[in-house]
């Protein structure tokens with residue numbers, strides 16, 4: 001079981017950890033990590049593990065061990081030396097990349113606020129993120145961009161809150177995804193809330209987010225594609241909406 005520090009503090013860019021195991025395929029398992037593991041449409045962190053002698057073990061990606069969300073495996077890049085079990089390390093995430101993912105992921109929450117329809121799929125990436133909505137009407141990207149920028153400019157707080165599974169059962173509307181249900185069995189669910197007292201939004205999510213919507217800066221809806229009769233795929237990009 002790996003302590004998942006990114007769930008408590010998304011801004012923890014470095015962390016002193018200890019190697020507790022190395023998998024048969026060379027995956028590195030630490031006692032605790034700030035590296036986000038691929039899940040919920042957000043890719044795993046890249047970065048490096050710094051050994052006591054100053055050498056670096058580059059990490060190509062981070063994933064959960066098969067069969068659950070308990071153990072996190074840091075996958076070294078091709079040809080990297082694998083550290084010893086028990087070795088102390090400093091874990092450095094590629095902060096620029098992760099911060100862009102945090103901005104993009106938070107933008108996806110804002111889009112789900114201005115477009116309150118069931119979500120059939122989502123994917124966060126550094127340059128371009130997408131959400132697939134179950135909707136038949138077309139939407140105007142300039143209008144959606146304007147509404148998203150209003151939420152960004154208002155600089156609403158973004159924070160997490162834990163609720164029990166029973167509380168979630170009493171509020172089924174919190175879940176916006178049609179196909180993905182929050183993980184069950186641990187007794188508690190992590191809610192990501194936006195606005196004072198979660199006035200703007202709250203929904204179950206295990207990803208990493210910025211702490212104020214103003215941190216997103218200029219963003220826009222890049223493209224709206226029709227994916228079948230009842231699906232619209234919307235793309236989010238950094239920067240202002242290009243004219244014309």
Ligand SMILES: [Zn+2]
Pocket residue numbers: 105106109192205206207208209
């Ligand atoms: Zn999220």
